Amino acid sequence: MTQRNIFLLPGDGIGPEAMGEVRKIIAYMNAEQDAGFITDEGLVGGSAYDAHGVAISEDDMAKAMSADAVLFGAVGGPKWDDVPYEVRPEAGLLRLRKDLELFANLRPAICYPALASASSLKPELVEGLDILIVRELTGGVYFGEPKTITDLGNGQKRAIDTQVYDTYEIERIASVAFELARTRKNRVCSMEKRNVMKSGVLWNQVVTETHKAKYPDVQLEHMLADAGGMQLVRAPKQFDVIVTDNLFGDMLSDVASMLTGSLGMLPSASLGSPDPKTGKRKAMYEPVHGSAPDIAGQGIANPIAMIASFAMCLRYSFNMVKEADNLEKAIATVLDKGIRTGDIMGEGCTKVGTAEMGDAILAEF
Amino acid sequence: MTQRNIFLLPGDGIGPEAMGEVRKIIAYMNAEQDAGFITDEGLVGGSAYDAHGVAISEDDMAKAMSADAVLFGAVGGPKWDDVPYEVRPEAGLLRLRKDLELFANLRPAICYPALASASSLKPELVEGLDILIVRELTGGVYFGEPKTITDLGNGQKRAIDTQVYDTYEIERIASVAFELARTRKNRVCSMEKRNVMKSGVLWNQVVTETHKAKYPDVQLEHMLADAGGMQLVRAPKQFDVIVTDNLFGDMLSDVASMLTGSLGMLPSASLGSPDPKTGKRKAMYEPVHGSAPDIAGQGIANPIAMIASFAMCLRYSFNMVKEADNLEKAIATVLDKGIRTGDIMGEGCTKVGTAEMGDAILAEF
Numbered sequence: 001m002t003q004r005n006i007f008l009l010p011g012d013g014i015g016p017e018a019m020g021e022v023r024k025i026i027a028y029m030n031a032e033q034d035a036g037f038i039t040d041e042g043l044v045g046g047s048a049y050d051a052h053g054v055a056i057s058e059d060d061m062a063k064a065m066s067a068d069a070v071l072f073g074a075v076g077g078p079k080w081d082d083v084p085y086e087v088r089p090e091a092g093l094l095r096l097r098k099d100l101e102l103f104a105n106l107r108p109a110i111c112y113p114a115l116a117s118a119s120s121l122k123p124e125l126v127e128g129l130d131i132l133i134v135r136e137l138t139g140g141v142y143f144g145e146p147k148t149i150t151d152l153g154n155g156q157k158r159a160i161d162t163q164v165y166d167t168y169e170i171e172r173i174a175s176v177a178f179e180l181a182r183t184r185k186n187r188v189c190s191m192e193k194r195n196v197m198k199s200g201v202l203w204n205q206v207v208t209e210t211h212k213a214k215y216p217d218v219q220l221e222h223m224l225a226d227a228g229g230m231q232l233v234r235a236p237k238q239f240d241v242i243v244t245d246n247l248f249g250d251m252l253s254d255v256a257s258m259l260t261g262s263l264g265m266l267p268s269a270s271l272g273s274p275d276p277k278t279g280k281r282k283a284m285y286e287p288v289h290g291s292a293p294d295i296a297g298q299g300i301a302n303p304i305a306m307i308a309s310f311a312m313c314l315r316y317s318f319n320m321v322k323e324a325d326n327l328e329k330a331i332a333t334v335l336d337k338g339i340r341t342g343d344i345m346g347e348g349c350t351k352v353g354t355a356e357m358g359d360a361i362l363a364e365f
Numbered sequence: 366m367t368q369r370n371i372f373l374l375p376g377d378g379i380g381p382e383a384m385g386e387v388r389k390i391i392a393y394m395n396a397e398q399d400a401g402f403i404t405d406e407g408l409v410g411g412s413a414y415d416a417h418g419v420a421i422s423e424d425d426m427a428k429a430m431s432a433d434a435v436l437f438g439a440v441g442g443p444k445w446d447d448v449p450y451e452v453r454p455e456a457g458l459l460r461l462r463k464d465l466e467l468f469a470n471l472r473p474a475i476c477y478p479a480l481a482s483a484s485s486l487k488p489e490l491v492e493g494l495d496i497l498i499v500r501e502l503t504g505g506v507y508f509g510e511p512k513t514i515t516d517l518g519n520g521q522k523r524a525i526d527t528q529v530y531d532t533y534e535i536e537r538i539a540s541v542a543f544e545l546a547r548t549r550k551n552r553v554c555s556m557e558k559r560n561v562m563k564s565g566v567l568w569n570q571v572v573t574e575t576h577k578a579k580y581p582d583v584q585l586e587h588m589l590a591d592a593g594g595m596q597l598v599r600a601p602k603q604f605d606v607i608v609t610d611n612l613f614g615d616m617l618s619d620v621a622s623m624l625t626g627s628l629g630m631l632p633s634a635s636l637g638s639p640d641p642k643t644g645k646r647k648a649m650y651e652p653v654h655g656s657a658p659d660i661a662g663q664g665i666a667n668p669i670a671m672i673a674s675f676a677m678c679l680r681y682s683f684n685m686v687k688e689a690d691n692l693e694k695a696i697a698t699v700l701d702k703g704i705r706t707g708d709i710m711g712e713g714c715t716k717v718g719t720a721e722m723g724d725a726i727l728a729e730f
């Protein structure tokens with residue numbers, strides 16, 4: 001029987017509750033479908049700091065490195081607002097991304113029809129919305145050196161962050177975007193600030209050359225990132241795949257997720273390069289939402305983004321396309337039936353907690 | 366009689382047309398109100414490149430430096446897409462900001478009641494919207510060094526941009542935001558990415574200290590910039606004054622301007638420090654919109670953002686508060702009457718061109 005190793009990192013806040021619902025689905029798939037999932041679990045973020053004084057232990061890093069896929073919940077909370085910068089909860093997430101070389105972050109922004117009216121945008125602008133943001137995740141200003149605060153004396157300090165991109169980093173993320181576009185509407189929009197940033201100039205050049213050399217069949221457009229933010233709010237349906245750098249991707253994907261009315265429901269996949277020998281790629285799956293410490297531990301958090309992240313895991317790490325489709329359909333069906341956690345509650349709907357939502361999805365799966 | 370020196374830089378695309386309408390208002394104020402405006406005019410952007418091979422000449426820079434205020438139209442267009450980076454149209458704008466030390470960029474995002482339905486957001490979310498984005502304009506990744514593209518051999522290049530902030534730069538922009546908040550709803554929200562960027566850490570610290578030391582009466586909130594982008598789309602009316610760095614300000618102000626339904630209608634002011642002797646501050650006023658080369662020269666561009674920028678000039682450079690109020694009211698009245706340029710045309714309204722719009726506003730002034 002196939003063995004499929006998944007490493008669970010529930011993290012902080014609502015992370016563990018949401019992960020609990022995925023655990024149910026995994027158990028079900030093992031029992032009913034012989035899926036062969038083997039899970040192990042570790043600590044990340046504030047909970048790792050409390051246990052080990054770091055945002056993720058070496059032991060857990062090693063397990064993440066050797067797993068077929070990592071499922072990540074969420075990190076952070078006011079409890080850890082004042083821990084040193086190097087061991088703050090986010091450092092665990094950033095180290096995982098960097099050390100696993102998960103350079104390609106896929107962030108779908110889809111509008112569940114049942115939730116279109118929950119968007120702050122007019123429903124006709126978001127109904128049927130289906131954008132995929134492909135964000136570069138291991139480069140740019142997140143990791144560039146120097147990254148320092150220096151005391152200049154006289155009460156003055158100087159903070160420096162460095163945005164760095166090499167040709168190969170842009171080429172590989174552009175290739176991921178073009179490949180994915182071919183499975184969708186065949187359109188890519190690349191966003192940068194070439195009018196101000198040298199990294200934007202190089203980004204624009206390399207995307208253009210990659211397109212010409214390997215993907216001339218895909219439709220390519222370039223947009224300044226500020227104009228891109230505008231256009232996302234003005235007419236989001238104009239986009240299919242958006243490819244952009246780490247920091248712009250962070251901003252733009254948050255704006256895009258908010259458009260859908262499905263905030264707190266959107267998943268993401270972070271992928272590495274395929275291993276030249278085995279063809280396998282390292283991968284981590286996480287909800288776009290944060291740890292929501294204000295509602296943690298109450299059993300009311302929405303587990304859909306975490307479950308949808310597991311659907312992406314089935315699709316991208318285990319090539320279980322049918323199962324992924326079914327799980328995504330189960331989510332849509334439950335929403336169509338008017339079953340809702342508090343965050344997406346609407347008139348005439350039935351309000352449920354985290355576990356009931358998980359059970360309802362499992363029942364449709 | 367008072368002499369008030371204004372240097373006009375209409376620039377490219379629709380810049381000159383829009384500036385023409387401001388010239389009418391200046392002439393009227395000189396004739397009817399003895400305003401004493403003395404204007405001179407120069408070239409910037411592509412038009413400066415065509416004439417002098419640079420994005421702004423030394424001569425025009427000197428005139429901008431010595432004027433009481435600069436009015437700037439817009440720069441850029443496909444014609445100059447391939448000119449060298451150092452002399453691209455935007456370089457003229459960036460040099461003006463830097464050499465005049467215009468560190469404080471004020472970008473109001475207001476929703477004209479008559480245009481609320483033109484927003485892509487639900488009208489109830491934007492009606493009465495009145496946000497002021499205070500963007501740092503002479504620091505950060507726009508100007509930090511190194512800013513280079515290096516050939517690494519093997520077909521690889523490396524692009525570097527540097528985000529740099531010193532304590533005093535953050536302190537002075539925070540002070541501007543707090544001062545302005547006192548004239549409004551007394552609330553400031555500071556946005557950065559302290560969870561990823563050292564400049565975000567310093568930004569957060571200095572804003573917090575400035576608040577404590579000098580503006581404890583103002584309500585201060587901190588938000589991560591990605592969450593801020595989300596919140597702008599979700600519930601924009603929660604904000605009064607937003608203070609943020611150069612690059613985040615670029616992105617967030619574009620998103621904010623789009624919310625209002627008044628895109629192409631929003632002005633901005635870029636201010637320097639008051640001169641210790643005269644109390645005067647260097648200043649430049651410009652529309653948030655671009656040069657719109659596709660509609661340039663047809664007499665159909667909307668001059669309202671340019672005229673509203675002149676209203677800001679009356680207010681901030683010449684302390685002509687009554688005149689500024691009147692000009693802003695004239696704009697609102699004309700919109701209430703249903704007079705519209707093509708970009709904001711609505712059912713039952715009267716469509717007019719650039720000059721007619723300018724005349725209509727002047728008639729109400």
Ligand SMILES: CC(C)[C@H](C(=O)O)[C@@H](O)C(=O)O
Nearest residue numbers: 090093094250288560561591
């Ligand atoms: C938690 C934080 C470090 C992270 C980021 O900035 O990448 C988050 O905002 C995200 O988008 O995944």
Ligand SMILES: CC(C)[C@H](C(=O)O)[C@@H](O)C(=O)O
Nearest residue numbers: 195196226455458459615653
């Ligand atoms: C034209 C460009 C250089 C400029 C900027 O990035 O600052 C523009 O987008 C703006 O917001 O004024």
